[in-house]
Amino acid sequence: MRLKKIEICNFRLLHNIAMYLEERTTVVVGRNNSGKTSLTEVARRLLTESNPSFRLEDFSCVAHHCFWDAYKAHKDGKPLPEVRSLLPNIKTSLRFEYSEAESSLGPLSEFIVDLDPQCTEALVVIEYTIEEGRIPELFAGLEDSDEASRPAFFKAVRDRIPDIYSARIFAVDPNDGSNADRKDAASFRKLCMAGFINAQRGLDDVSYKEHVVIGKVLENLFATAKKNSSDKESYDITQELEVAVQGIGDKISSDFNAKLDMLLPALSTFGYPGLRDPKLLTETTLDIDRLLSNHTKVKYTGSNGVHLPEAYNGLGARNLILILLLLRDFFKQYLALDVRPAVHLIFIEEPEVHLHPQMQEVFISQLGEIAAAFCKETSESWPVQFIVSTHSSHIANAARFEAIRYFMPMLDCESNEFKATVKDLRDGLSGKPADDRKFLHQYMTLTRCDLFFADKAILIEGTTERLLLPKIIRYVDVNEPLERKLGSQYLSILEIGGAYAHLFFDLVDFLELKALIITDIDSVKSNAKGKFVACPVGQGTGTSNACIKSWFGKAPTAPSDLISASDDVKAVDSKRLAYQLPESNGGPCGRSFEDAFMLANPKLFPLQGKSRDELELEAWDAAKDVKKSEFALDHVLKFDDWTAPRYICEGLSWLAGEAVPAAQVPRACFINICAG
Numbered sequence: 001m002r003l004k005k006i007e008i009c010n011f012r013l014l015h016n017i018a019m020y021l022e023e024r025t026t027v028v029v030g031r032n033n034s035g036k037t038s039l040t041e042v043a044r045r046l047l048t049e050s051n052p053s054f055r056l057e058d059f060s061c062v063a064h065h066c067f068w069d070a071y072k073a074h075k076d077g078k079p080l081p082e083v084r085s086l087l088p089n090i091k092t093s094l095r096f097e098y099s100e101a102e103s104s105l106g107p108l109s110e111f112i113v114d115l116d117p118q119c120t121e122a123l124v125v126i127e128y129t130i131e132e133g134r135i136p137e138l139f140a141g142l143e144d145s146d147e148a149s150r151p152a153f154f155k156a157v158r159d160r161i162p163d164i165y166s167a168r169i170f171a172v173d174p175n176d177g178s179n180a181d182r183k184d185a186a187s188f189r190k191l192c193m194a195g196f197i198n199a200q201r202g203l204d205d206v207s208y209k210e211h212v213v214i215g216k217v218l219e220n221l222f223a224t225a226k227k228n229s230s231d232k233e234s235y236d237i238t239q240e241l242e243v244a245v246q247g248i249g250d251k252i253s254s255d256f257n258a259k260l261d262m263l264l265p266a267l268s269t270f271g272y273p274g275l276r277d278p279k280l281l282t283e284t285t286l287d288i289d290r291l292l293s294n295h296t297k298v299k300y301t302g303s304n305g306v307h308l309p310e311a312y313n314g315l316g317a318r319n320l321i322l323i324l325l326l327l328r329d330f331f332k333q334y335l336a337l338d339v340r341p342a343v344h345l346i347f348i349e350e351p352e353v354h355l356h357p358q359m360q361e362v363f364i365s366q367l368g369e370i371a372a373a374f375c376k377e378t379s380e381s382w383p384v385q386f387i388v389s390t391h392s393s394h395i396a397n398a399a400r401f402e403a404i405r406y407f408m409p410m411l412d413c414e415s416n417e418f419k420a421t422v423k424d425l426r427d428g429l430s431g432k433p434a435d436d437r438k439f440l441h442q443y444m445t446l447t448r449c450d451l452f453f454a455d456k457a458i459l460i461e462g463t464t465e466r467l468l469l470p471k472i473i474r475y476v477d478v479n480e481p482l483e484r485k486l487g488s489q490y491l492s493i494l495e496i497g498g499a500y501a502h503l504f505f506d507l508v509d510f511l512e513l514k515a516l517i518i519t520d521i522d523s524v525k526s527n528a529k530g531k532f533v534a535c536p537v538g539q540g541t542g543t544s545n546a547c548i549k550s551w552f553g554k555a556p557t558a559p560s561d562l563i564s565a566s567d568d569v570k571a572v573d574s575k576r577l578a579y580q581l582p583e584s585n586g587g588p589c590g591r592s593f594e595d596a597f598m599l600a601n602p603k604l605f606p607l608q609g610k611s612r613d614e615l616e617l618e619a620w621d622a623a624k625d626v627k628k629s630e631f632a633l634d635h636v637l638k639f640d641d642w643t644a645p646r647y648i649c650e651g652l653s654w655l656a657g658e659a660v661p662a663a664q665v666p667r668a669c670f671i672n673i674c675a676g
Contacts, residue, residue, distance in 0.1 A: 001102060003192070003343045003385055004121070007093040012038040015060040015412070015419035019405055020426070021385055024368045027399040028389040029452040030407030035420030036389040039407075040196065040347045043387075046092055046126050047194035047345065050185055052167045054090055054128050056158035061417035063088035067157055068150065074139050083135055090128040094192065095174065096343065097121055107190040108342040111171040113181050123172040124188065125180070134164040193341040195330040197323055199349035220329050228336035231378070319354045320363065324370065331374045331382055344384045352392035361398035364388065393450045402426040406452055406511060423511060436503050450492035451511070456655070457492040459504065461519075464593060466495060467632035472644040476652045484656040502550035508575065515575040516655045518648060519547045520592045523559045536616040537563075537580070537589040551577050563589060571654075578651035588615040594626050595619035596645040597635075604642055 003021055008014040013035035019026075028036050045052045056064075070086035098105055098120055105112070111122045130138065138160055142153055169188050173179035225234035327346070334344050352360045367386055375382050390396065396404060406423040451457040460466050470493075477485040496504065501519055508515045523540025524532040532544065540559040543549065548557055551572075555561075563581060570577045580596045582589045588609075590596025598605040598619045605622070609615040635642055 001096065001098040001105065001108060001342050001383060003094060003345065004097040005093075005095040006039075007091075007095075008039070008042055009091040010060045010063045010088045011042045011054075011058060011090050011092075012060055013409065013418060013420040014038050014042065015062040017420055017422045019422045020424055021387070022400075022403045023385070024371070025364070025386040025388060025399070025403060026405060027364065027396060027403050028387060028405050028407060029391075029396050031409070031453055031455070032391075033418075034407040034409050035422075036407050037349070038420070039387075040349060040389065042090075042092060043194060043345065043347060044196055046167070047189075047192060048196075050189075052126075052128065053162050054165070056154065056161050059088055059090060060419060062412045062415045062419050064154070064417075065415060068153065071139050071142065071153060072145050074135065075145050080135055084130065087130055087135075087138075089130075092126045093172075094124045094126075095121055096124070106342050107187070107339060110187055111183065111191060113171045113179060114173040114175055116175060119174060121174045123174045124183075124191070125170045125172050126167055126188075127170070128165055128167050130165050137164050189341075190339050191342055193334060193337075193344045195326070195333075195344070195346040197326050197346070197348045197351075199353065224329065224332045224336050228332070231332065231335050233378075234332065319351075320359065323348070323351060323363075327370060328374065331371075331384075334382060334384075335378065335380055342383060344382065346384055346386050348386060348388045350390055350392075351388060352390055352395055357394040360392050360394040364395045364398045391453055393453060396452055404452070408512065450494060451513070453490075454492035455490035456486065457494060457513070459494045459496050459501075461496060461501075464628040464632040466493060467629070467636050469493065471636055472648055473652065475644055476649055476656070480653075480656055486652060486656050501547035505550070505575065509573070513574070514655070516578060516651045517547065517551075517575060518578045518651050519545055521545065521548070521559055521562060521579045521589070523591050534591070536613070536620045537591055538613045538616050540591075545579075548577070548579065559589070576651065576654055578647050578654075580645070581647045581650075583646050586612070588612045588619065590616075590623075590645070591620055592623060593645070594623035594628070594631060596647070597642075598622060600643045600645045604639065 002023055005018060005020050007018045009016050013033070017035070019039075028039065030036055045054070059067075066086055066088040070083050073086055074080075074083045096108060096111070098108060100120060108122055111124055138157065142149075142156060144152075167185075169183045169185060170180040171183050172181075225231060225237065228234070330344070330346055334340060351363055355363065367388070371382055371384050371386075388395070388399075402425060404425045406425065408421050408423065409418045410421045411417075412419050458469060460469060473486050473491075477487045480486075482488065501517060505515075521537060521540075522543050522545040523535055523537045524544045525535045525539050525541050527533050532542065534544070537559045543557045543559065543562065548562065552562075552569075555569075562579065567576075580590045580592070583600050588599050590599050595616075598607070599615065605619070607615050607618045607622075609618045
């Protein structure tokens with residue numbers, strides 16, 4: 001049994017999103033302000049608060065106009081049911097999945113209202129909506145309906161929403177939305193439990209007071225164990241602790257209190273007749289709960305008997321220990337419940353805080369193992385599902401490709417407000433051939449996933465381009481206005497193989513990224529044996545470049561045709577193809593980056609050829625002897641006075657100046673440099 005899908009409407013950036021969850025760990029990635037925190041917050045409200053409440057600011061900006069439309073309909077005398085249909089609700093749907101083989105469905109059984117024996121899903125809907133009969137209160141005293149009155153209208157609505165809106169919970173037939181049964185909050189709490197490990201965990205507090213975050217978690221573990229006698233091992237430990245404290249208390253009573261009594265004066269010394277001396281005594285008691293809270297601290301083993309306070313350990317180690325203890329605490333809390341929920345959701349925000357890259361990768365890969373170890377230790381099952389939100393490409397790399405949910409902000413065309421869209425990588429590339437999907441999965445898993453977080457990503461083919469590209473961007477930016485400078489944007493550089501560029505087209509489209517694909521023209525001609533061999537561009541009759549072939553399809557791909565192709569042909573939707581061009585019309589053209597660079601810098605490479613064909617052949621021959629890494633390092637570190645090839649400059653200029661589609665927030669872009 002598990003939570004299969006979450007749908008959220010009208011909460012902050014989550015205007016209308018649907019997200020499938022993995023059986024164990026789902027990884028949520030995306031840029032800042034893409035809706036990841038909103039997902040955690042709505043879950044916190046609904047799963048931990050007995051009476052969830054929201055404010056106007058919690059409603060998505062896209063839905064704000066609905067309040068205004070409902071107000072005008074009410075003012076025009078429309079029926080109340082029609083007005084209610086216009087008012088926005090914050091709605092969350094939780095779709096649970098179970099197996100027919102499960103012997104007991106526990107708390108979930110109460111939420112199964114369908115009569116279909118083949119159905120193995122249960123749907124729970126929580127709506128934060130206006131209460132029955134209270135629409136007139138929402139609009140009471142509001143008279144004007146012109147645009148100038150909108151600020152005053154929304155101020156009044158903001159103050160009234162918490163009083164006249166409330167949350168309602170329904171068990172709904174997954175196959176028939178009209179078949180719904182209202183449920184109380186207590187039943188829902190028994191169905192689904194939640195725990196939260198926040199991004200800000202207080203570990204880096206630098207105040208003068210010693211920070212004991214981990215010690216507080218230890219207190220919680222003790223409190224939970226003390227209440228749960230069914231967890232015999234942990235419960236016995238708490239009893240032994242109490243016995244130990246009681247023994248100390250008895251010792252204090254017999255020794256310490258006897259001495260303390262000597263400090264108390266006898267009342268008889270006052271000498272008042274008839275005043276009987278009651279013989280005051282002292283009794284010192286120890287409360288184990290207060291002992292843990294005020295006098296017990298976690299320390300790390302030191303040397304020479306000197307142990308280090310909690311705050312003296314590295315932030316990364318403390319963060320990892322804290323997360324582990326919190327998970328342990330959540331597990332123990334689950335075991336302590338009389339009625340154990342069907343699902344336990346744990347949200348972990350930014351686990352990468354203070355962790356070095358290798359530790360980040362180990363953490364996400366071991367998260368499921370930690371849960372399994374807890375279960376094995378106690379022989380108890382734990383229906384936990386982790387939802388991890390992160391900005392770390394290392395965590396994204398270590399996670400399974402199918403487990404990633406990509407959050408991206410979009411601009412709603414009608415309201416001109418931002419909203420979040422969720423991309424599921426499991427389904428996004430389902431139409432591609434199996435081999436292509438496997439390649440993308442391996443590439444994204446084994447290399448880097450920076451493109452999930454960058455404003456613009458640069459995909460390159462090899463060492464030369466990787467080393468030279470940052471400097472080329474700086475050169476291009478010199479003549480660009482501030483708002484067009486690529487160097488001031490969030491760029492991510494990723495390397496890919498030259499033969500695989502076209503495999504990324506669907507991924508780029510799926511992530512809705514603008515893409516500049518820079519590849520090599522890779523001219524070829526037929527030899528005497530009828531086989532195609534590499535040759536200078538002027539001698540070529542075709543290309544061996546898979547990316548160019550995929551782009552042009554059945555259109556002619558002879559080098560002369562490629563050079564004369566218009567910009568409209570080289571740009572499709574939000575992608576643009578760039579390959580070698582002559583530095584001046586009719587001039588020599590390079591076949592790859594290295595010979596194109598030579599032809600673009602005749603002062604650095606004084607070629608002897610006179611004609612176009614001679615120059616192309618000479619540059620081509622010279623490029624064969626180039627050691628790519630040395631070539632790149634020389635022109636990055638030793639030489640500054642050089643010119644970037646025309647085709648790259650044109651491509652970068654297009655990338656910097658291309659308008660963003662109206663329905664999309666400025667997104668990451670791809671520069672894909674591929675050699676054949």
